[in-house]
Amino acid sequence: TNPITIDRFNQGIDINNVTFAYEDENVLKNFSLHIPKGKSVALVGQSGSGKSTIANLLTRFYDVQDGTISMDGHDIKDLSLKSLRDQMALVTQDSILFNDTIAVNVALANKNASDEEIINALKIANAWEFVKDLPDGIHTNIGDSGGKLSGGQKQRLSIARAVLKNAPxxxxxxxxxALDTESERLVQDALEKVMKNRTSIVIAHRLSTIQNADNIVVMNKGEIAEQGTHAELIEMKGLYNGLVGMQSL
Known part of the structure; x- marks a missing residue:
């Protein structure tokens, strides 16, 4: 059968009864979640609770073993990989950067971007402030894996790339x-600007970064333990409340 291509994302993502195991250990068990268009959903929980697996399944780095993930009613396995990934911009813990200029790294998904568009994306990502002082500005080579930049600078370039891709x-x-407090503040501020009016799935270890999410999903051993807004979850005095207490010490 021919893969379906979608031009735009209209309604939402549905994860239905997904079970997923690496080798023989289930990391997700009967996991279901609705992510409406335009909302931000945060996934939190201890390491090993299955949070990052969800990002890998949504982008189809892995395929679900049981259950389905659908976008706008189409099983994502039926979509062409390109049209699925065109709808998403990914920012991970380890920025994937190439031994090339800042401009080439930022315009990865949009090779025809003008210098002006690249600079605008850098500004939104709070990256222009360091790029403008580099010897060749956006045409400065950043070295192997971005070796000439700090962790926070690399991360802001990844965000600029996501801004320029402009995926829904x-x-x-x-x-x-992986960031120190000062970089985290700049990166967090940039992320909040980028998340406005977009559908976002935020996998977080630091809870300070997700308190404004529309829905916070607390995971435990591959299942949903609690979900709600920050205020609702604090009120429940359950797992989330305990995690917040531990992190604010």
């Missing part, structure tokens, strides 16, 4: 976990 769905997988 943003997947942030531990996007601020």
């Amino acid at each position: 769905i943003l997947v942030l997988d531990e996007a601020t976990s």
Whole structure:
């Protein structure tokens, strides 16, 4: 059968009864979640609770073993990989950068972008402030894996890339976990600007980064333990409340 191509994302993503195992250990068990268009959903929980697996399944780095993931009613296995991934911009913990210029790295998904568009994306990502002082500005080579930049600078370039791609769905997988406080503040601020009016799935270890999410899903051993807004979850005095207490010490 021919893969379906979709031009735009209209309604939402549905994860239905998904079970997924690496080798023989289930990391997700009968997991279901609705992510409406335009809302931000955060996934939190201890390491090994299955959070990052969800990002890998949504982008089809892996395929679900049981259950389905659908976008606008289409099983994502029936969509062409390109049209699925065109709807998403991914920012992960380890920025994937190439030994080339800043411009080439930022315009990865949009090779015809003008310098002006690249600079605008850098501004939204709070990256222009360091790029403008580089010897060749956006045409400065950043070295192997971005070796000439700090962790926070690399992360802001990844965000600029996501801004320029301008995809309707943003997947942030531990996007601020490797940063010091000052960089985290700049990156967090940039992410909040990018998330406005987009559908976002935020996988977070640091809870400070997700308190404004529309829905926070607390995972435990591959299942949903609790979900709600920050205020609702604090009120429940359950797992989330405990995690917040631990992180604010």
